Amino acid sequence: xxxxxLRERKKQRTRLALIDAGLELFLAQGYEATTIxxxxxxxxxxxxxxxxxFATKEDLALHYVFENEMxxxxxxxxxxxxxxxxxxxxxxxxxxxxxxxxxxxxxxxxMLRTRRLLDATPSLVGRASSRTYAMERRMAEEIARRQxxxxxxxxxPMMIVALLSTxxxxxxxxxxxxxxxxxxxxxxxxxxxxxxxxxxxxxWDDLTRPS
Amino acid sequence: xxxxxLRERKKQRTRLALIDAGLELFLAQGYEATTIxxxxxxxxxxxxxxxxxFATKEDLALHYVFENEMxxxxxxxxxxxxxxxxxxxxxxxxxxxxxxxxxxxxxxxxMLRTRRLLDATPSLVGRASSRTYAMERRMAEEIARRQxxxxxxxxxPMMIVALLSTxxxxxxxxxxxxxxxxxxxxxxxxxxxxxxxxxxxxxWDDLTRPS
DNA sequence: TTGCCATGTGGCAGAGACTGCCATAAGTTA
DNA sequence: TAACTTATGGCAGTCTCTGCCACATGGCAA
Numbered sequence: 001x002x003x004x005x006l007r008e009r010k011k012q013r014t015r016l017a018l019i020d021a022g023l024e025l026f027l028a029q030g031y032e033a034t035t036i037x038x039x040x041x042x043x044x045x046x047x048x049x050x051x052x053x054f055a056t057k058e059d060l061a062l063h064y065v066f067e068n069e070m071x072x073x074x075x076x077x078x079x080x081x082x083x084x085x086x087x088x089x090x091x092x093x094x095x096x097x098x099x100x101x102x103x104x105x106x107x108x109x110x111m112l113r114t115r116r117l118l119d120a121t122p123s124l125v126g127r128a129s130s131r132t133y134a135m136e137r138r139m140a141e142e143i144a145r146r147q148x149x150x151x152x153x154x155x156x157p158m159m160i161v162a163l164l165s166t167x168x169x170x171x172x173x174x175x176x177x178x179x180x181x182x183x184x185x186x187x188x189x190x191x192x193x194x195x196x197x198x199x200x201x202x203x204w205d206d207l208t209r210p211s
Numbered sequence: 212x213x214x215x216x217l218r219e220r221k222k223q224r225t226r227l228a229l230i231d232a233g234l235e236l237f238l239a240q241g242y243e244a245t246t247i248x249x250x251x252x253x254x255x256x257x258x259x260x261x262x263x264x265f266a267t268k269e270d271l272a273l274h275y276v277f278e279n280e281m282x283x284x285x286x287x288x289x290x291x292x293x294x295x296x297x298x299x300x301x302x303x304x305x306x307x308x309x310x311x312x313x314x315x316x317x318x319x320x321x322m323l324r325t326r327r328l329l330d331a332t333p334s335l336v337g338r339a340s341s342r343t344y345a346m347e348r349r350m351a352e353e354i355a356r357r358q359x360x361x362x363x364x365x366x367x368p369m370m371i372v373a374l375l376s377t378x379x380x381x382x383x384x385x386x387x388x389x390x391x392x393x394x395x396x397x398x399x400x401x402x403x404x405x406x407x408x409x410x411x412x413x414x415w416d417d418l419t420r421p422s
Numbered sequence: 423t424t425g426c427c428a429t430g431t432g433g434c435a436g437a438g439a440c441t442g443c444c445a446t447a448a449g450t451t452a
Numbered sequence: 453t454a455a456c457t458t459a460t461g462g463c464a465g466t467c468t469c470t471g472c473c474a475c476a477t478g479g480c481a482a
Contacts (some may be wrong), residue, residue, distance in 0.1 A: 007449050007458075014459095035438065046461045051440065123341045130337025133384075156405055158381045166377040170369045173344075192366055203412035218478050225430095246467065257432045262469065403423075 086205040147207040297416040358418040
């Protein structure tokens with residue numbers, strides 16, 4: 001793998017400048033009240049260029065949410081295929097939580113800002129779900145493949161993924177304190193996951209048994 | 212209660228005309244490809260009037276989804292307050308499913324069309340979630356009140372509501388056949404609910420016990 | 423019936439998100 | 453340096469959605 005050229009580094013800088021400018025403005029004056037023109041001006045690019053980096057305003061706001069979801073999907077692929085679905089998902093989610101903890105201070109700040117933004121703008125949480133559901137489907141496909149069932153005939157892979165995913169969403173929403181570090185955020189997610197696990201009958205996710 | 216006047220009946224007719232025109236066009240040429248102007252023209256009102264009935268294009272498309280959710284919330288309020296949360300919710304959801312079955316043929320058609328639309332336009336399912344989450348919060352408030360816990364301190368009411376709500380969403384999405392009557396739609400929802408219930412430890416939703 | 427008030431409707435101008443198109447600028451490679 | 457590829461900016465245009473005002477219609481009381 002070769003070192004990214006000047007062009008690539010420049011693009012990365014522009015992308016981060018846009019994200020930082022966007023989150024800053026969203027938190028300062030509200031998501032709706034912030035226009036693309038303002039973000040572009042703050043990041044020192046033309047409005048037209050904004051759309052070369054992010055298809056929509058939402059995409060900028062939710063960038064770190066989507067990045068995290070892609071990480072979960074990638075982690076899922078590394079799990080042994082004889083593992084039970086729930087365990088695989090749990091490990092994949094935990095790995096992504098660990099990535100949040102291990103991020104650079106700048107990235108941690110961006111994530112915490114994203115969380116504050118979602119807190120202040122509940123409608124954004126819903127809008128994120130469009131993509132989240134698509135990601136859930138891909139995870140369910142992976143689960144179905146491993147367990148040797150057909151996703152179109154069996155509702156259970158989708159159910160397993162959706163239940164865990166929903167748990168994390170609820171945990172994410174229910175952070176009532178002003179978080180200043182990533183550890184607290186992770187802690188609530190962990191406790192929600194524990195509640196879910198304790199509520200479930202052992203072996204509920206074993207799809208090789210008859211339903 | 213007095214008979215609604217001419218004015219009210221006229222409004223109701225216009226609302227239904229807009230919904231019918233909208234669903235028709237969405238299914239025929241796609242959700243994105245359909246403009247407000249087209250819908251307004253088909254319903255024989257001005258584009259400006261469209262927005263007096265629906266705040267957004269989504270609101271028209273998802274009208275029946277929201278109506279159903281409001282019904283669930285209303286049903287929840289009628290349940291005895293000493294009932295366990297999950298049982299209350301289950302009954303409320305069942306009652307709303309029954310309302311779907313008992314609807315007039317016209318309304319049943321509109322619901323089935325809405326479902327086909329959501330099938331063809333997955334992004335709409337996500338967009339509906341903004342509102343659904345708000346409704347979930349209200350249900351969780353009701354549950355928390357009955358169980359005597361604080362919603363801001365205890366994640367469990369939200370979890371209980373979210374798990375059941377997610378189950379129904381998944382069931383709704385996983386209707387792979389072209390449905391022609393409401394009964395089939397209800398049947399899949401029922402089976403998903405059964406899967407959820409079998410997966411859960413009895414008493415998991417009893418919040419009076421210590422967590 | 424007449425007149426008044428409340429309310430629904432249409433038209434218009436405008437902001438803001440987003441796209442297609444084309445010219446220009448910058449980076450990459452030979 | 454020249455040729456190629458890719459990023460950027462500007463512009464015109466579409467579509468969603470809003471505020472404002474004039475007008476029409478339904479409801480109601482004298």
